[in-house]
Amino acid sequence: MPARAPTATDATFTQRVLAVVRSIPIGQVCTYGDVAALAGHPRAHRAVGNIMRGCREPGVPCHRVIGAGGVLGGYSAPSLKRELLRAEGLVVVGQRVRGFSSVRWSPERSRSSRSRRSTVRSTSKK
DNA sequence: ATCCTGACGCGCC
DNA sequence: AGGCGCGCCAGGA
Numbered sequence: 823m824p825a826r827a828p829t830a831t832d833a834t835f836t837q838r839v840l841a842v843v844r845s846i847p848i849g850q851v852c853t854y855g856d857v858a859a860l861a862g863h864p865r866a867h868r869a870v871g872n873i874m875r876g877c878r879e880p881g882v883p884c885h886r887v888i889g890a891g892g893v894l895g896g897y898s899a900p901s902l903k904r905e906l907l908r909a910e911g912l913v914v915v916g917q918r919v920r921g922f923s924s925v926r927w928s929p930e931r932s933r934s935s936r937s938r939r940s941t942v943r944s945t946s947k948k
Numbered sequence: 949a950t951c952c953t954g955a956c957g958c959g960c961c
Numbered sequence: 962a963g964g965c966g967c968g969c970c971a972g973g974a
Contacts, residue, residue, distance in 0.1 A: 834971090834972095835970085835971060835972090836971080836972080853956090853957090854955080854956050854957085855956070855957065858956090858970085863969095863970070863971085865957095865968090865969055865970065866956095866969075866970045866971065867956045867957060867969075867970080868954065868956050868957085868968090868969060868970055868971080869954090869956090869969085869970045869971035869972075870955090870956075870970090870971090871954065871955045871956050872953080872954055872955080872956095872970090872971070872972065872973095873955095873971080873972080874955050875954070875955050876972090877955095884955080887955080888955095889955085889956065889957080890956075890957055890958080891957090894955095895955060895956070896954090896955035896956085897955055898955080903955095
């Protein structure tokens with residue numbers, strides 16, 4: 823065991839990041855910065871992006887990880903990402919997610935499990 | 949061990 | 962409304 827560390831599990835940063843992404847429930851999204859913070863490095867958002875880049879394995883909804891502000895950000899296929907998110911009940915307009923703040927996943931939110939009533943106002947408002 | 953890259957974030961022009 | 966640059970971190974060559 824690794825007696826090092828600041829972290830309980832000595833899993834490497836990548837490992838933790840992947841775990842966090844896997845923890846993102848359907849219908850919700852998370853920003854790279856958030857994932858990094860959840861992984862223990864709020865400033866490693868860049869590294870997170872790099873990790874996602876090589877994350878092509880199932881079980882890791884990398885499409886649920888978007889940029890800050892609700893921007894899809896980069897992706898092998900932006901259109902694909904948009905479809906995937908929409909399929910999860912999210913509303914994506916152009917390159918942005920509608921009600922991003924409402925779908926933004928938080929560890930505490932999952933604690934309550936209550937999605938706090940989606941403040942989603944007519945999403946179809948164009 | 950060093951250098952470079954890169955699916956980011958945010959401020960500024 | 963866009964586009965540009967700097968700062969950040971971890972992983973790979």
